[in-house]
Amino acid sequence: AIDFKTTMASVEFPSIFLNASGVNCMTVAEMDEMINAACTGGVVTKSATPQQREGNPQPRYYQLEHGSINSMGLPNAGFPYYLDYVTREHAKPTILSVAGLQMSDNIELLHKIQASEYTGLTELNLSCPNVIGKPQVAYDFEETDALLAEIFSFYTKPLGVKLPPYFDLVHFDQMAAILNKYPLTHINTVNSVGNGLWIDIDTEKVVIKPKQGFGGLGGAMILPTALANVRAFRQRLNPSIKIIGTGGVTSGKDVFMHLLCGADMVSVGTALLHEGVGIFQRLTDELATIMAEKGYTSIEDFRGKVQDF
Numbered sequence: 001a002i003d004f005k006t007t008m009a010s011v012e013f014p015s016i017f018l019n020a021s022g023v024n025c026m027t028v029a030e031m032d033e034m035i036n037a038a039c040t041g042g043v044v045t046k047s048a049t050p051q052q053r054e055g056n057p058q059p060r061y062y063q064l065e066h067g068s069i070n071s072m073g074l075p076n077a078g079f080p081y082y083l084d085y086v087t088r089e090h091a092k093p094t095i096l097s098v099a100g101l102q103m104s105d106n107i108e109l110l111h112k113i114q115a116s117e118y119t120g121l122t123e124l125n126l127s128c129p130n131v132i133g134k135p136q137v138a139y140d141f142e143e144t145d146a147l148l149a150e151i152f153s154f155y156t157k158p159l160g161v162k163l164p165p166y167f168d169l170v171h172f173d174q175m176a177a178i179l180n181k182y183p184l185t186h187i188n189t190v191n192s193v194g195n196g197l198w199i200d201i202d203t204e205k206v207v208i209k210p211k212q213g214f215g216g217l218g219g220a221m222i223l224p225t226a227l228a229n230v231r232a233f234r235q236r237l238n239p240s241i242k243i244i245g246t247g248g249v250t251s252g253k254d255v256f257m258h259l260l261c262g263a264d265m266v267s268v269g270t271a272l273l274h275e276g277v278g279i280f281q282r283l284t285d286e287l288a289t290i291m292a293e294k295g296y297t298s299i300e301d302f303r304g305k306v307q308d309f
């Protein structure tokens with residue numbers, strides 16, 4: 001059998017598969033289910049804000065034919081709940097996702113983690129597209145640079161960032177140049193494709209209540225965008241910065257493409273929500289079949305080796 005374990009920031013994950021933050025990770029029960037499921041590498045928490053949040057009014061999630069649209073608004077049990085969970089012993093590693101609603105939140109949360117017993121990985125969500133009235137930090141390069149400079153003036157534990165998709169090659173250059181300045185363990189790319197819109201033509205209404213129907217897109221339809229972001233950052237980032245590929249994964253073929261683009265781990269959101277944690281055994285089996293057909297015995301045989309035409 002093929003060994004799918006991987007190491008990031010000297011943390012050994014028994015599998016390359018994770019949940020996308022936000023899916024199946026809001027409660028202890030869901031996070032335990034992720035850890036106890038077959039073929040998972042561990043669990044990424046829902047992005048934690050300083051206080052508990054109800055999030056946006058419902059309906060705030062809607063399943064589309066080839067994906068999803070959401071404007072959840074960061075509903076979560078609050079930072080203490082998730083810090084308590086990740087600080088406890090678990091059978092597999094955890095990644096603590098945190099999201100500030102303003103710069104001072106981000107700094108405050110990371111000071112608290114730095115001062116805590118937690119020694120695992122943390123992921124700073126720079127791309128929450130759905131907090132009404134707040135721009136995405138990751139689309140403000142100066143803001144991102146200033147934030148990371150402030151954080152790394154005191155933070156010494158493993159830290160990665162969750163990024164939104166970029167759509168301009170110069171933006172990849174600019175963002176990678178900023179990220180390469182800091183001792184990040186990883187990036188997680190992509191978050192949802194911000195501010196899509198869908199309409200129910202029977203009612204002639206948008207399908208989610210918040211933000212006049214504008215919401216982040218996920219699922220199969222964003223796979224090409226996700227692959228481009230994984231490849232673009234792999235080409236530009238220091239090799240020491242690992243990549244969690246997120247976006248559009250529904251099959252072993254999609255996992256294979258993320259890995260060809262250079263992903264070290266792969267996370268699943270929309271498809272996990274619809275299929276449940278059994279999806280990770282299916283993705284593992286499908287990936288193993290593809291590798292066997294191609295004569296690959298290790299992911300290292302093909303990781304990052306996508307070829308130009």
Ligand SMILES: O=C1NC(=O)NC(C(=O)O)N1
Pocket residue numbers: 022047070071072073074075125127128129130131191192216217
């Ligand atoms: O970072 C996020 N990405 C999303 O697509 N939705 C959630 C949210 O709205 O809470 N946050």
